[in-house]
Amino acid sequence: MLEFAVGQAYAVRLPDGWALVDTGLGNPGQAEAVLDALAALPGPGELREIVLTHCHLDHRGNAAALAAATGARVLAGAGDAAVIRGEAPEAPPVLEEWEVPIFESVQAVLAGMDIPAPVPCRVDRELVDGDVLDWGQEVRVVGVPGHTPGSIALHLPASRVLFTGDTIANHPEVILGVFNLDRPQAVASFRRQAALDVDVACFGHGAPLVGGAGKALREAAERLSD
Template sequence: MDFTHVTDRIGMLRFPVGQAYAVRLPAGGWALVDAGLPGYADEILAALDGDVRDIVLTHAHFDHTGSAAALAAATGARVLAGAADAPVVRGTAPGPEPVLQDWEIPVFEAVHANLPLPHTAPPCPVDVELVDGDTLDWGEEVRVVHVPGHTPGSIALHLPSSGVLFTGDTIANVRQLMPGVFNVDHERVLASFRRQAELDVETACFGHGDPIVGGAGAALREVALGLS
């Protein structure tokens, strides 16, 4: 796992597959956006001095929730997730399978062949179920944006005053800026991309691919114009 800075308040935790983000809180400690693969709790805690206050899960896939239960148990952090994905995070309901487009099938098979086993996350309690329009206070307002399509309960986090957007896997920046792949509903993920492109954003942080620091909103809008 690598820990690098995106901005003066945001760090990126990069795993063999995917990434999570840590937001420094004014009163001390960190808020996590996603929790990476299973088995990385100790490394995450070492990077963040063991002080995690919130863990917000953008969706229920195991490469984003894998270390959440261990982190919550070690720190007492509250866990927050989109309401429609919360049962999957808790382990009380199965996650829906993606509806793959033809070109995605070989990519999906190749990605999963190289993922560490098991391809599941330990069940994790969810303290707060988030819905569209909810707000959090991380020293500035954090707005929850429901962005279904990748999963039914996918959420993005928008920090209007600093122009930051955490997209989860609804948007990716791997080789090019594009809607996320391996979705349960392709049309809804396109709509979710367009909705995020309408936000006032300077810095965009993705579940997969490098963040865009500066001009992210313009880049998102350019891609959104060509979506079909």
């Protein structure tokens, strides 16, 4: 896991290098720091593939720089691809009343960090629900719209690992991710992920659950209201 001031990304070992799930905010020098971190890990340090779970800045901010530096393929959900390419504006979230002050505080933090505007990034493959990637093991793409139209999760059945993006968070317990475009759709996406056979869950925000993740997701799903 690569931790940033806001959010995190995950490096997954491939037979010949690394895949990266999300990329961070895009602070100056951050892309270079990601590559340095990969190079310091045992084995081949080449970045082969970047998968963006959705189009928000804290997940795609370094994508263009990393893709340009390495030639890595960029994959993203079809519903978010136009935003990532810079061809369409990002839709603002539909906030619950209790989310408004949290959203405003996050925006204030980001404004104080002087983050550059997102650089449009090519998307080499648009992913849809049911697609399968080969990372030396099968990776199943799970369509989980609601946070954004093209949000995706990645399920590695053999390893029983799930990458949720921002559809699920762990703050300080497992909860529905905040700042969604369509809450009922996001709730349905949460429940779909909770039904998967997983032992490890890696979130866009909050500490991963290593062991017992499936039980924690199911218990959280039962607490959710539509």
